[in-house]
Amino acid sequence: MTVLTLSKALNEGMRKAMEDDSKVLIMGEDVGKLGGVFRVTDGLQKDFGEDRVIDTPLAESGIIGTAIGLALRGFRPVCEIQFDGFVFPAADQIITQLAKMPMRALGAIKLPIVVRIPCGGGIGAVEHHSESPESYFIHTAGLRVVACSNPADAYSMIQQAIQSDDPVIFFEPKRRYWEKAEVDTGSTDWWAPFDQAQVVRQGSDVTLLAYGPMVKTCLEAATAAAEEGRSMEVIDLRSLNPLDTGRVFESVRKTGRAVVVHEAPVTGGFGAELAARITEQCFYHLESPVLRVGGFSTPYPPSKLEEHYLPDLDRVLDAVDRAFGY
Amino acid sequence: MTVLTLSKALNEGMRKAMEDDSKVLIMGEDVGKLGGVFRVTDGLQKDFGEDRVIDTPLAESGIIGTAIGLALRGFRPVCEIQFDGFVFPAADQIITQLAKMPMRALGAIKLPIVVRIPCGGGIGAVEHHSESPESYFIHTAGLRVVACSNPADAYSMIQQAIQSDDPVIFFEPKRRYWEKAEVDTGSTDWWAPFDQAQVVRQGSDVTLLAYGPMVKTCLEAATAAAEEGRSMEVIDLRSLNPLDTGRVFESVRKTGRAVVVHEAPVTGGFGAELAARITEQCFYHLESPVLRVGGFSTPYPPSKLEEHYLPDLDRVLDAVDRAFGY
């Protein structure tokens, strides 16, 4: 057992993957000497060299496009997009190529590429540095989309993502990078498959569904609610596509109520998909509609307003109250 | 009254807008001499000149990016993206610039730009020529997203889109381009605001919600169902963002059941948003969950399979049956 921050856990996970498989490459802007603006790739270029940890030209389409070529040649690139808001220049390569090429090739091509995206707000940053673009990728067939929320998951999930033969969009909750927890780096026995959800707190009255940065927020909300006698179950979805509907439905059937929490705008966000699926499959168990708490239907605001934009404990509890109001 | 195809109605609408306002420009690949691959801009360059109908270099990011610059200078560009699947190279300019710049400028900037996208399948085309990318834009605050389904709407909606001071993503159902109907080009009295939904067929048992190419499919389903004694109300949403929730909720509260139909993949598609909103607002009126009929969670298949991929009358009726099974 070692105590690791989330960012260090990712770093250790990538290091392990690189040691185990010489085809694993790291590429992106500033990932080499600097170790990334969040230091997630710190020290890797020093130890694995410039051929395996590649400081790329400043162009996201180029990063993903060349990663595809490297994958076609048998490599397993792990690409870093420096901030959430800068993934869009790569949207075409991700959506029309990365996601679709394996099917285009009738399986003759595999693209084991991980696209790491530090995401979400809460760090007082300027525009484009606090977004949550997961919905764009969840809607894109051919991609697996996951989000880690804590150091242990960060460590195991990044390795599973790298091992996956499918392209994986890997979201990292940037405001949780510095949170610490014990991680057992000596064994894999405790690993849960990276497409499985986890019940991170048991409860009976309502199910909170979250991923990435909002898991902690929901856990805090559950603690606060417990004091007032309301029992909340919190599920860390971990995988957004595919979705571990089994665990979600089981929980909602038990509690009869669900609230989805994410930072992305509610309109067309992932919460809508969850709500629609839950309603379809748990219709007779629902005592209230699935409610959604998320960013507003506005661009991410200047950071002085982000505490208003981002769901927090109060807004989660407010939604739960509303759910009980039905 | 004139009988116009949908594509000609768009053409006439743009012509009118260009006559009325010398700041209106057309730009895109092959929009000039050729008049567009679907001839939607046919004859406009001949009549308005190369400065107002601009054949651009082959680069979608360039089209939207320069359109933004032209709008900053006071023009009102109408950009054509040649096919749905080619909008992604422009994703960054649309999502990080077009959608967000007005708010960035605290209102000092308006970007009256229309992005026309022929969308959807059913024409036997090769990859990337049959997609329905609306969900990506509905989730992007700052954009208005609309879809026309018939010649009259095409004519009035394109003009309203051009008049709008906000950026509008304008979806055109390419397989309906050649459908004809009467259009009153002599008056604007009949125009409905382009952000309003329309009840295109009244019914009492279930509400079908559709837009663009699927409106016709739903109308056909309703006709077929009527013969079997089931009364379906069909709503043409027309505007996807904003959504005319008033009309939608009213209908669903009346019928108690709703089925959303679109060509885009169901996962993370617009149907999810509709289902989530309807459930939240009409919870006690719903006799079954809102069901979704759409594309599968796969890349758009080769055209020999598109009849399986695309919702058709049978799949709509099947979903309605399932709704009645609750």
Added chain:
Amino acid sequence: MTADAPPELVQLLTPEGERVEHPDYDIDLTPEEVRSLYRDLVLVRRIDLEAVALQRHGELGIWASLLGQEAAQIGSGRALTDDDMAFPTYREHGVAWCRDVDPVKLLGLFRGVNHGGWDPAEHNFHLYTIVIGSQTLHAVGYAMGIQRDGGDGATIVYFGDGASSQGDVNESFVWASVFNAPIVFFCQNNQWAISEPIEKQSRIPLYRRANGFGFPGVRVDGNDVFACLAVTRQALKNAREGQGPTLIEAFTYRMGAHTTTDDPTRYRVASELEAWKLKDPIERVKAYLFKNELADQEFFDAVDAEAEKLGADLRRRCVEMPDPTPMAMFEHVYSSEHRQLDEERTAYAGYLEGFES
């Protein structure tokens, strides 16, 4: 580009079938090799014509003809060694031929039975790419892979004059230059991007774009199979030897429509086509073979007969191509289990069964 620049257009065989010299490029071909090139040119034109006919008969949804670009494709394609990897657009039927891709496999995409019908690794010929320019980045990445695994080959990537405007293509130039990647950029400037003439993409010859990125560019007569072969061979050799990228602009002409759904009479004048017919890539090789008595009528007849047979064979096999089963839609989207997709598959299978009963 420099004071003592070579003639702008590398040409080794004139439209009249005369061999000419070029200071920087030359090629020594045996009669056998020239006849073989001629045969390739004729056969791929035949494949192409057949595909156009198949589209007219409703057997293909669409077809992108290579008519007029045979020399550019066969010349460059024949320059490739087994180790080299090629990344095509949607029009490189001639290159596919050189990479031993069964022509019928090219038809799948255009017939709508698949999105790409061959195994790229088997032929070192990537799938067709429709989104303009995307493949240039894939090719550079692949070339970077060769650098990293110490492979022997180089990479070649095809794109059009229109594609030169795309951000991706220019990013691929940046990458290739910065990493000194073993890659040849082969731009077929057929002077049209659908209805847009080359002037809408560039106001200077495209080969010069490379200089702006710090690597050499060369313009070759794209209707001259000798020159295309020589120039590509040299560029590939340079790439393999660690000298990095080259941009080749093959100056040619799209003699047909953009695709079978296009009507070029709307945007270009007939005289242009007439002028280019005189530069036909096949005729000049034929003239050369004739003049130099390297082939007799028997040879030409044999090639024509072979082409006829190939065409007929292609027609038959196209028509026989089986439709995919509906459930194929769900295959290969992911390499392993995916819950929601599996549920959709099961549900749709059940739905289809409902119709059978």
Added chain:
Amino acid sequence: MTADAPPELVQLLTPEGERVEHPDYDIDLTPEEVRSLYRDLVLVRRIDLEAVALQRHGELGIWASLLGQEAAQIGSGRALTDDDMAFPTYREHGVAWCRDVDPVKLLGLFRGVNHGGWDPAEHNFHLYTIVIGSQTLHAVGYAMGIQRDGGDGATIVYFGDGASSQGDVNESFVWASVFNAPIVFFCQNNQWAISEPIEKQSRIPLYRRANGFGFPGVRVDGNDVFACLAVTRQALKNAREGQGPTLIEAFTYRMGAHTTTDDPTRYRVASELEAWKLKDPIERVKAYLFKNELADQEFFDAVDAEAEKLGADLRRRCVEMPDPTPMAMFEHVYSSEHRQLDEERTAYAGYLEGFES
């Protein structure tokens, strides 16, 4: 580029403050004008230093310092006429100064009270753009607008060495060239893109990129305010006169960190900075003024005092900058009614009221 090419780097004032000649560019400045440039340089450096300090004191979330790039920005900025339009990145505080944007307005974005605090049309100075390269296309579009409405101005767009790799920037070169747009591309090659040295973006000098697109490129000493002014003035004049685009590469150095959150000691050696300190853009103008007795100590003291006052004033006004109200979040997203957003606004207002009671 050609046999009789001018010296690669246009310089009119050496680091030692000596005036030198250049065959293609010269400039005639009155003593008054030189003093005014000096004043600009000092004042924008002071603004910048103050902003850095404000960030250290927690008053700004982040700041992107222009330290070392004052001459490039003041030189180019002073070349602009009222009719010209400028499109900046996030570092053009010096250009903003030339466009009469109140410095405190620049701070809003970095303080997190807004995403851009001025009216672009009022100053002919567009908002800061953070997504690298995007603004180059906006600028070309704007220049195309000038062509279409017959306006008098030209357009200038700023971007960095790193940005030169972005697809958008290269597409903007294509557009500008094809439409012969009245635009000047002003690339400040400060030799670093965060931690990446220029070699990761290009293996040849960036100004040569333009030649690949068919328009002229010129490299200017970016720490020489005279040269930056002369070269930009000429390029803008050419643009206005219908001669199309020019790429100016201002060869300079980012003397500070990328932003206040960056730590350059992780990736670059101290000696590099020391070498560049000798090329300081301000010192050489001071030396020139001194040597030629164009200014006395009184003048320099007065400028310093003005700078102090400006700094203090900026500090005060920054701290006083009001926070936006929560409801500001919902403003200006759309220009008119939007049902769902209006509902969200109302609901959130109600929610907030709940806390008050």
